[in-house]
Amino acid sequence: MRDTAVVSYAQSPCLAANRRDDMADILLPVIRAAVDAVGIERDEIDFYASGSHDFFEGRTFAYIESLDAVGAWPPISESHVEMDAAWAFAEAWSWLQLGQGDIALVYGIGRGSLPQDLDQVMPAQLDPYFLAPLRPHRDAVAGLQACAAIDAGLTSEQHMAEIVSRCLASATENPYAQTSGQVSVHDLLAAPYVSSPLRKHDVSPPGDAAAVVVLAAGDAARRLTARPAWVRAVDHRMDTHYPGMRDLTSSGSTRIAAGRAADLAGFAAADVEVAELHTEYSHQEPLLAMALGLNGAEINPSGGPLAGRPATATGLVRIGEAARQILDGRAGRTLAHATNGPALQHNLVCLLEGAA
Amino acid sequence: MSLPEPVTTMASPFRMDYTYVAGVGRSVFLRGLAERRLLARRCPGCAQVYLPPPEFCSRCLSELEAPFELDGLGAVSTFCVVNFPFPGQTIEPPYVVAYIQVHGAGTRLMHLVREVEPERVRIGMAVEPVWAPDDQLTTSLKSIQHFRPVRGADA
Ligand SMILES: [Zn+2]
Numbered sequence: 001m002r003d004t005a006v007v008s009y010a011q012s013p014c015l016a017a018n019r020r021d022d023m024a025d026i027l028l029p030v031i032r033a034a035v036d037a038v039g040i041e042r043d044e045i046d047f048y049a050s051g052s053h054d055f056f057e058g059r060t061f062a063y064i065e066s067l068d069a070v071g072a073w074p075p076i077s078e079s080h081v082e083m084d085a086a087w088a089f090a091e092a093w094s095w096l097q098l099g100q101g102d103i104a105l106v107y108g109i110g111r112g113s114l115p116q117d118l119d120q121v122m123p124a125q126l127d128p129y130f131l132a133p134l135r136p137h138r139d140a141v142a143g144l145q146a147c148a149a150i151d152a153g154l155t156s157e158q159h160m161a162e163i164v165s166r167c168l169a170s171a172t173e174n175p176y177a178q179t180s181g182q183v184s185v186h187d188l189l190a191a192p193y194v195s196s197p198l199r200k201h202d203v204s205p206p207g208d209a210a211a212v213v214v215l216a217a218g219d220a221a222r223r224l225t226a227r228p229a230w231v232r233a234v235d236h237r238m239d240t241h242y243p244g245m246r247d248l249t250s251s252g253s254t255r256i257a258a259g260r261a262a263d264l265a266g267f268a269a270a271d272v273e274v275a276e277l278h279t280e281y282s283h284q285e286p287l288l289a290m291a292l293g294l295n296g297a298e299i300n301p302s303g304g305p306l307a308g309r310p311a312t313a314t315g316l317v318r319i320g321e322a323a324r325q326i327l328d329g330r331a332g333r334t335l336a337h338a339t340n341g342p343a344l345q346h347n348l349v350c351l352l353e354g355a356a
Numbered sequence: 357m358s359l360p361e362p363v364t365t366m367a368s369p370f371r372m373d374y375t376y377v378a379g380v381g382r383s384v385f386l387r388g389l390a391e392r393r394l395l396a397r398r399c400p401g402c403a404q405v406y407l408p409p410p411e412f413c414s415r416c417l418s419e420l421e422a423p424f425e426l427d428g429l430g431a432v433s434t435f436c437v438v439n440f441p442f443p444g445q446t447i448e449p450p451y452v453v454a455y456i457q458v459h460g461a462g463t464r465l466m467h468l469v470r471e472v473e474p475e476r477v478r479i480g481m482a483v484e485p486v487w488a489p490d491d492q493l494t495t496s497l498k499s500i501q502h503f504r505p506v507r508g509a510d511a
Contacts (some may be wrong), residue, residue: 022379025411058374068414116373124370133368 001264004096005221005228006323006352008214010034014178014308017113018208023057024068027109027210031069034105034212038224042071045214046101048078049092051085051108055121056311058114066109077101084108085211086278086315086338086348090234092215102220106213110311112206125342127242139203139281141342143195145248146283150197152249154290157197160282161188164201164306167282171303178207178308201306202282209310211317229323229334229352232265236338236348243343254291254337254347265351267333270295272351274325275335276318279305284344288337292349297335301325315339319350326354381411384423386495392487395423396461407461428485429506430458430465437474452477456503467497471504482506 010033012026035042048070052063063080072078077100081087085108092104115121122138123131149155162185171180183201191199214224221228237253237260239246246252262268269275269292277292277300279285285299300306302321305314315338322336332354340346378386381397385408388395397409401416407426412419435454452469454477469477471486483503493499 019375019377020380022377022382022410024414025379025381028412028417055372058372058376068410068412069417071415071417073415111377114374114377116375120370120372124372128368129366133366 002097002099002217003221003230004093004215004217005225005230006213006319006327007216007221007224007228008034008037009212009320009324009327010037011176011211011313011317011320012209013176014207014209014310015113016178016205016207018111023052023062023065023109023111026208027066027107027212028069030210030212031105031107034214038214040103040214040224045103045105046077047092047095047104048072048076049080049088049095049104049106051081051083051088051316052110052312053082055124056110056112056114063109066107083340084278084312084315084338086319086336086350087236087340089213089215089316089319089350090236090348093231093234096215096217102217104215106215106316107210108310108313108316109210110313111208112309112311113208118206130242137195139195139198141243142203142281142283143198144243145287145343146197146202146281148248149283149287154249155283155286157189158185159286160197160202161185161199163282163285164188167300167303167306168201170301171307174303174307176209176308177303178205180303180307198281198283204280204305204307204309204314206309206311209308209313209317211310211313211320213316213320213323225327227327227329227354229326229354231350232267232353233261233263233351234348235260235264236346238341238346239344241345243345246343248343249287251287251291251344251347254288254344254349255293257347257349258292261349261351265353267351267353269293269297269335269349269351272297272333272335273331274298274301274322275337276300276302276322277304277337278315278318278339280309280314280339282306287344292335292337294335315348322350322352326352329354379411381409381420385409388423388425389497389499390493390495392493392499394426394428394458394485396426396458397421397423405460405462407458407463407465426458426460428458428500430456430461430483430503432469432477432479432481432483433457433464434479435469435477437477450474454483454503456483467500468502469504470502
């Protein structure tokens with residue numbers, strides 16, 4: 001396997017609604033920050049990969065607008081995924097593995113604020129014949145999962161509130177967080193339900209932001225930064241489309257992805273010090289920790305998605321944050337998890353390591 | 357015993373409402389339209405003039421210069437004649453859709469060409485904007501009803 005590392009990461013602040021900037025305006029300063037941090041010019045970048053989704057933007061081929069911030073004049077190698085940008089990261093990493101170039105830039109941009117009502121949009125991701133016609137609201141499937149997780153003894157409403165309290169407190173250190181603060185578990189449990197047993201704070205707040213990761217291979221990575229975050233493994237697996245076919249209390253696809261990633265990396269999720277998990281809902285943290293086999297890792301020191309969930313950038317933010325722990329010399333081994341689809345349907349696991 | 361006929365269709369209509377965020381650059385252009393002004397912006401790096409202008413040049417990534425007004429006179433740079441009906445159509449076919457090269461702009465504007473028989477439209481034809489009446493001016497390209505041949509110009 002070719003040694004490939006995250007050498008730079010930047011993001012824009014998560015906003016509940018950015019009504020000032022278009023897609024390119026949000027993205028441009030973030031690309032500048034990520035590129036300037038490692039002192040490279042645009043023409044040194046061999047490959048661009050991005051993730052966004054037209055259903056959040058309300059336009060076809062919406063991401064083309066973001067290419068204005070790339071400087072996308074031919075010749076350019078460029079690709080896009082219509083999903084969370086963590087999968088654009090997987091594509092760029094694979095592209096570098098093939099040896100076609102040395103430096104790749106991955107960006108995710110998402111605006112959860114553009115749909116005037118996410119309840120109109122989110123059912124479109126469900127099985128179109130047997131589920132979408134029922135028009136479950138945006139948090140309904142997650143509510144079923146949370147209820148089943150509590151019944152299975154994996155968590156409790158008290159435990160979920162503790163997770164939220166911890167994440168929001170951690171997010172006070174994160175200048176890009178959408179929401180943060182010192183909130184007592186008692187106060188959280190007094191809030192009304194939005195999709196029982198989920199309360200508002202159990203649902204990660206959707207919003208608008210962009211994230212950029214620069215990947216580099218071998219000597220290019222060593223040249224660009226003192227402490228590259230080497231990507232030792234990326235794997236992703238998908239559960240069946242219809243949630244009724246799944247045991248919602250165990251994420252088999254996460255477990256398989258974690259196992260394959262461990263085989264590739266030579267170390268496992270149990271060995272990492274920090275894990276950034278794409279928890280769209282609080283109850284998913286213990287579920288994912290179990291499926292991954294975490295063993296005492298600090299979870300979501302950035303505050304995680306419960307402090308801000310920019311559409312289709314949240315998974316890439318997890319990779320960026322997990323890498324930042326290594327780039328900044330705070331951890332030796334970290335894990336990033338990203339998800340796509342309802343109730344953890346599709347899951348990606350990335351293992352990172354500091355030592356060359 | 358044979359199975360009943362399979363189900364072959366299922367209606368599941370979606371409706372989705374969105375907010376459009378024009379951005380700082382395109383907002384300048386859209387607000388201009390509501391005042392019967394075509395506002396363009398030039399790149400300080402490559403001198404490209406954008407109409408409509410975004411906030412920065414997609415070639416140089418430089419912030420564009422201050423907006424300035426164009427009179428809207430231009431030429432048909434290419435066109436097609438729409439001959440078929442479709443749902444939601446507001447104009448009876450046949451009608452002309454064209455790229456307008458507005459003089460002074462480096463990019464082209466897409467709009468209708470009317471007040472002329474479709475078979476008389478030519479590439480290079482001099483055209484001018486027909487602005488909407490005051491009470492219909494808005495932050496949209498609908499503030500220009502269409503373009504038409506310049507009277508007296510060589511068609
Ligand atoms: Zn320029």
